Amino acid sequence: MYSSITPLLLVDGYNIIGSWSSLKATRDRHGLEQARHExxxxxxxxxxxxxxxxxxxxxxxxxxxxxxxxxxxxxxxICFTAWTQTADTYIEKVCAAFFSRQETDHDRIIVATSDRDQYLTAMGYGAEWMSVDVLAKDIQSSRSQVKRKQQSNKRSRGRLLFNCLDTQSQEKLARWLS
Structure with missing residues (x-):
């Protein structure tokens, strides 16, 4: 059963870029802006x-x-912190607001980072933690699920022209054939 309040996933952006080999390669070849975009x-x-x-x-x-x-x-x-603030301190403030119930828009906060100090801080404030490796695997699993669902929908429609028609046209054709 799902809560009516949406969970908040806080992603430590540069930490992820520095941890995923594909994003590191993009950063090194094309710069931070392209890695952020990816x-x-x-x-x-x-x-x-x-x-x-x-x-x-x-x-x-x-x-x-x-x-x-x-x-x-x-x-x-996407949040770009103020020049005197790090992503870690921003995430910590959001977690602290969640812990003190000032942050009421979300019933769960999940922090995605490989930073051990950030992990400990998030957990201390009652947020959940997701490692960068788990996030990568979960993203891949999500892609696979979506792809399977799309393939299943395509197969269920069949190859007949009738199945490609909208509902109204299918009804007209069925009346004409009967």
Whole structure:
């Protein structure tokens, strides 16, 4: 049974980029912007499939800018921290607000990182932790489930022209044939 409140997945963006070999290779060949883009694209469908609200958190990388949040979809947003704030401190504040019940939009918070200190902090505030390896495996599993479901839907429709028609056309054809 699902809760009516959506879980929040907080992703330590640069930690994931530095941990996944495919994203590290993209970062090294094409730069951080492309690696960030690939991470976000990877998370969009996963987020919808799992029923999460996802916030990918990136450090400001020494840019003297205020904190910003970009909404990429209904389910996924990106937070660039203010220049004096790290992704770790941002995630810690969200977890602390959740622990003190100031954060009431979510009944669960899951923190995806390989950072041991971040893991301990998140758990201490009552959030759940997901390692970068588990996140990668869960994303792959989610892709496989979606692919199987799509293939099943294609097979169930069959190869007959009748099955390719919309419902109204199918009804007209059935009346004509009877």
């Amino acid at each position: 991470l976000v694209e990877t998370l969009i469908n996963y987020t919808v499939h799992k029923g999460y609200k996802t916030r990918v958190v990136f450090d400001s990388q020494y840019q003297k800018t205020p904190s910003t949040i970009e909404h990429h979809s209904q389910h996924l947003s």
